[in-house]
Amino acid sequence: MPARFEMFVAAFALALVAMATAACGDDESSATSGSASSGSSVATSTSTSSGAGGEGGGGTFACPDSGVLHGPWSEKLDFDSAVVRWDACAEGLASITFEPEGGGASRTAQGAQSAFNVRTTFGGIPGATLPDEPGVRYFTEVTVDGLVPGTCYTFTLDDDDARGGRFCTARLAGEPFRFMAIGDTNPGIAPTEAVVDHVIALDPDFGVHLGDIQYYSSIVDSWAQWFISMQPLLSSHAFQPCIGNHEDEREFEFMDYYDRLFADAGFGGDRRHYKFESGGLHFFAVDSEGDLSIGSEQGRWLEASLAEAAGEDGFRGSVVYMHRPFISVGDGGSLPDYRAHYEPLFEDFGVRLVLSGHMHGYERFTSGNVVYVVSGGGGGLIGDVSEAIEDRPEEAALREAFAAAFHAMVFDVGAESIEGRAIDDSGEEIDNFSIPLP
Ligand SMILES: [Fe+2]
Helix, strand or coil, X not given: CCHHHHHXXXXXXXXXXXXXXXXXXXXXXXXXXXXXXXXXXXXXXXXXXXXXCCCCCCCECCCCCCCEEEEEEEECCCCCCEEEEEEECCCCXXXXXXXXXXXXXXXXXXXXXXXXXXXCCECCCXXXXXXXXXXXXXXXXXXXXXXXXXXXXXXEECCEEEEEEEEECCCCCCCCEEEEEECCECCCCCCHXXXXXHHHCXXXXXXXXXXXXXXXXXXXXXXXXXXXXXXXXXXXXXXXECCCHHHHCCCCHHHHHHHHHHCCCCECCCXXXXXXXXXXXXXXXXXXXXXXXXXXXXXXXXHXXXXXXXXXXXXXXXXXXXXXXXXXXXXXXXXXXXHHHHHHHHHHCCEEEEEEXXXXXXXXXXXXXXXXXXXXXXXXXXXXXXXXXXXXXXXHCCEEEEECCCEEXXXXXXXXXXXXXXXXXXXXXXXXXXXXXC
16 A cells, blocks of 8 residues: 555544544634734745644645745635735745736736745644644735636736636626535535535636635645635635635634635625625625624624615525524534524515525425525535434524535526536535526
């Protein structure tokens, strides 16, 4: 048996043990603490890793010649602009060259880098997992503006022309478009890459991530490993994430990774919750690890923003997405008190689709005019999708489809409806449904 294969077997066995107790649950992970990414002092530029089994893997961190360490990806989808981001381990040009996907002149855009002293340390399984090392990193952001609405662009990094991607600007109200959703991505232990491949082949304009982006608790996945596995998705389209409980598994992780790299992904909210729109559909990324209670800052923002969106010209409907499900009869719990409060507002303000992850499987519910999809099938080991059927009969009665399957979602927004599909890791459609739109 090849040595590397043996290591993967060992890693997988350890991962199974870890996930058997962890899954997507709350026990091993605290709620994320609010933190701004700016300000950590800068020290030396290289570092030496420390011990194995979650505390380092040995060897000395080697920064690539290009200085580009992770990414790129794009966020902050808008009608005439987008941002392209990557993480670097050395200062560089911080610029990109981009052009319309359908042909046209290329342009360059200059960005800026901000140094940050990353402190998170994780070794994983030596030989199977690239460690996450502490040290100075340069978060790089390029704002690309002057773009044409409803147009897709491709780009490459001037620091490393082997790295690049694609983003699309927001569609004008009424124009058709496609987007995707995926949650609970754990590529080290499950067929996340296959799930992603089938969906990005359909060229969605953008994707929403439903939280639990990466799992230290599976032991096999470091952020360094995650970025390699997920680069095809990150390069495919704008990445619009929300926060899951696994974004804060280790000391410093939340500020070093989610908050530094992915926060400030939209408009009108803060670093943890935000909105954006495309084609007359308004999207609200909610932080279910934060306070969503009635009267909370986030709760008041959501209520006011849903009402405001419903009054805008060209409004067709809203999509709310968050990590923890308001309704579920799987093994990840549900939030019935929040549903009781927010669902009447969803009805009043045209929310037609609520997406969440956290439960490792697939569920679809309809309550009134609101469709709830639980899509936590991006790679966390599949759980019991029907564990709470007897405990929560009111929720069970509203469930119209479910599957214990790895999968991601694709949504086609057309003239009269949102057509939703759940696609598994073999490319098979495991559910489809239609949501009427005005
Ligand atoms: Fe979770």
